[in-house]
Amino acid sequence: MASKALTDRNFDAELVAPGRMVLVIFYDENYSNRYLIEPGLAKLDEQYGQRVKFCRINTRENLKTAERFRIFISPTILFFQDGKLVESLAGTFPRVEVENIIQQLITEKEGDRLSPSRN
Numbered sequence: 030m031a032s033k034a035l036t037d038r039n040f041d042a043e044l045v046a047p048g049r050m051v052l053v054i055f056y057d058e059n060y061s062n063r064y065l066i067e068p069g070l071a072k073l074d075e076q077y078g079q080r081v082k083f084c085r086i087n088t089r090e091n092l093k094t095a096e097r098f099r100i101f102i103s104p105t106i107l108f109f110q111d112g113k114l115v116e117s118l119a120g121t122f123p124r125v126e127v128e129n130i131i132q133q134l135i136t137e138k139e140g141d142r143l144s145p146s147r148n
Contacts, residue, residue, distance in 0.1 A: 053085065066121060102119040106127065
C-alpha cells in the first residue's frame, strides 16, 4: 500500500490536505489483522487516491497519538475532513464497508459545496 507513514510528530500536519479526505489506519505490527484489510485498502487507494489521502500509523511506536484517539483495537481506521475526525471503523471489515464510508463522506462534502452559504 502506498500510504503515507505517520508519527506522533507529523500526525497533525498530515491531516491538512486541502480538498481531500484523510484516511488513517492505526495498526500494530504484532497483530496480523491489518494484513486482512490491506489489499482492499490498496485497491481503494488506487481508486480514490485523488480525493482521499491514505495514511498509516503504528500504534506501538506512536503511543501518544494512539492514546489521544483512544485506539484500543487494531486495526482502526479514522476518517478526517478539514482536520476533523468525522468517522471511524475498528477491527476487521470488508473493503466495501470502507468504500461506502468514503463515498458517503465525498457525497456529503460535495453537497456542502453546492448548498448556498448561510450568512
